[in-house]
Amino acid sequence: MIRDFIDREEEREVLKKEWNSDGARLIIIYGRRRVGKTRLVNEFIKGKEGIMFFAEDVTVQIQINGLKAEIAGYLNDELLQGLTIKSWTELFTYILKNPPEKRSYLIIDEFTYLIKSDKSILSAIQKAWDRGLSDSNWCIILSGSLLNLMSEYALSYTSPLYGRRTRDMLLKPLEFKDAKLFLSQNEKDSLKTYFTTGGVPEYLQKASEYGTFEEFVRNEFFSNFGYFYREPYFLLSQEFRELKTYQGILSAIAEGRTKPSEIAVNCGIDTRKIYPYLEGLIRLGFIEKETPFLSSQKSGIYIIKDSVIDFWYSFVSTNRSEIERGCYTNTDFNKYFGKKFESFVRNEIAPAIFPKARTGRWWHKGEEIDLIAVDDNAKMIVFAEVKYGTKSASDALKILKKLEKKSEYVNNSTKNNEDYIQKYALFAGEITDKDKIMDRDKTKGDNYLVYDLDDMLKYLM
Template sequence: MTFYDRSDELESLQTAFSAPGHAFYVVYGRRRVGKTALLKEFCVDRPHLYYLSAQEAEHRQREKFVEQVADSFDDRVPQIDGWDDAFDYLSDKLTVEDRIVVIDEFPYLIEENDSLPSYIQAFVDEQLRDTDSMLVLCGSSVSTMESEVLGHESPLYGRRTGQIDLQPFSFQEARAVISYDIADAIRSYSVTGGTPMYLTLFDYGQSLAKNIQTHVLSPTAILYNEPEFLLRTELRSPARYLSILEAVALGHTTPNEISGATGIDSGPLSKYLQTLRQLRLLDRSVPVTASGKKSKRSRYRVADEFLRFWFRYVEPNRSSIEEAPSVVFDGTIEPDLPMHVATTFEDICEEAVWELIRRGNLAPYSDVGRWWYGEEEIDIVGLAPTDDRILLAECKWTSDPIDHGLAADLRAKADSVRWGPNDRTEQFTLFSKSGFVDGLADDLDDNWSLFDLDDLNQII
């Protein structure tokens, strides 16, 4: 399989390994995000030892680890009684030859023995430090990695020399994979999101409709049951979490709305929402002008485009999909897809705003995000407090070009955004799937910027 991007992460790992002295890296992130692929790419043509942990008894985990060490150094497998002996054996070998030592799915080891971080602390402090080798702990359970490896209470706290919190691909990064034209690329990204495994499943020589029916709506396809699989690997009783994700995907975004849609009382609901956020399946947001921790105007959204698509279209229509998937696509998904894509388009336009800021094509803004108050909403608002400057932008995924009316509406809504002094500088931006009516650009002043899909393609 082709390895895409991750150049910054690879450079970080390569620099750490090449530098004098030992290195201890922590790599973590959601399942399917490409951690193992990154580490295997890093290890190519470098002396390494790669151990993939499994959910099995501790003694078997330890035996397999020692077998992997012995195999890496072409040695006879010794008799080992405990993890301290296992790391002593590894240390003896590293005195002879430096290695990259990768322990993948480290949380599986902690499940069987929560003292593992202490054993590794002793290994790092007393043995690894005297080598030029590199230890990498990798895991998909973000909460476990953050608490048991990176957290203040962990024996390993302060030992790491670097960490990588691996994120899904942005649209800009995913563009290297998605070979459709810009409009279909945006539609496709709204289905797969930036998870590398999902992106690379699609055959971009086929239509998006064909890919959805083949890889998502087919009961034999990997993605058909993927969200259930992800939740069952993280949670013992995923039913309520599934119902929350479905409610949010269908547009119930405030805690009160989610409670009403799921029947879960607000007390227990807050714990479920917190768990889903820890698993990076839900995002909580507040208006960009509000305080993140204190604001009561929070909204939730499914954190992954594919999961949002699945809970919006697949989960509610399981029975029909089992019988006639093409009918579900033609009658339910395709007519509604523009509404789904519109949210993705807003995120992509926000990416474009940051890129324009980096290039200097837009003035700098320190905070960029959504804004809402009551019934008023603005897709993108940027704040530059030191300059008393504000950016207000709308993103329209519609079949009609943007006209003077929408520009006037955005200018009027600016007065509702209570931020900065009365004489603040206001800049306006419009992103449009279908362009703009003739004469609009000429009728707007220099505080306005207009971008169609061709422009967006050049920016990304």
């Protein structure tokens, strides 16, 4: 079933402006697999005319013949149809000399398959562009999923396309406010599903087949025939050759070994040699480096950013034998959800509540603060704890008082600036008798803020 197209208003507006601009356009769209690049392009071309070519991982000559046939068909060009063309340079030279009379699109989906087969396609496009293709009516879109190839050959400073592309667009996963529109589950289960799939549209499409989170993960993660049972292996194998090393890195991080030295020991390689592997995973959006907020410390830790990768290496990877036998019954995901809930609050809720603030997590010598938000315009700094479960009003007050003391460990010029108001916040899944805390704040001036999940989601509407 094809669902209504969700979000991507900003991306669609950018493409619309490119289409309406003078001269030819050369647009590069890239992003991880399943993120919705093809669907975005299909929405964009509605009501327009042109060529949509789906590249395949086949020989160069088959690729050239395929694109040639599409162009000949669109231009109604019998001469081109009968020509024998053996190189990308020949084909793009012909395109240069026979431009369309009106604005037309030429879209190559999975462009990285063409780069993978023959990198000369990049210089062929560059030469045609410089010789006059840039003045034609073509709106060319090159879309690719193999991010290492796209980064190195299509987007880098050394790429033949550097300085020619008129726009490049990294398509990111959806945030929760849009992701939940795919799902018919209740609010809490929708959030759990989001913590498991991230905002990847194709993953959400699969999750939309289930009315509960438990039913979804049981059938699609913890089943030998599940959609996600082998998904991480597929994603890694498309990008990397040394699969065992990358799998070892992800396993180590999922188990809590987040420092480069710890990760290297787990993989059995020298710490100095681990960094290129980490950078490769960062490029793909699978992991990210995190350093303490409001700190001069440059060394940081590495965490898994991609939710499917994170959930899979946390629960599926280490339990495959039980899953294969159909006897894996674990349903205790609270520690995992607690971690993802913290990230959700930092990345999506805090920017909505404090839109002008800089935000991040702080830690030092065993002390940690889940969220600090600094609004330099309002001269306000907010220290916050994030708790996934349910807290009573008395629990919440204890957490806030402890947080107030913990904030004294943060040694930073902004924090120490007397002109800044300091507030203390608790974000929790549920807070019973929440009003008692707010009433206390009014009478005692504690500068306490409390938000439960219902409060948070209102800011996303």
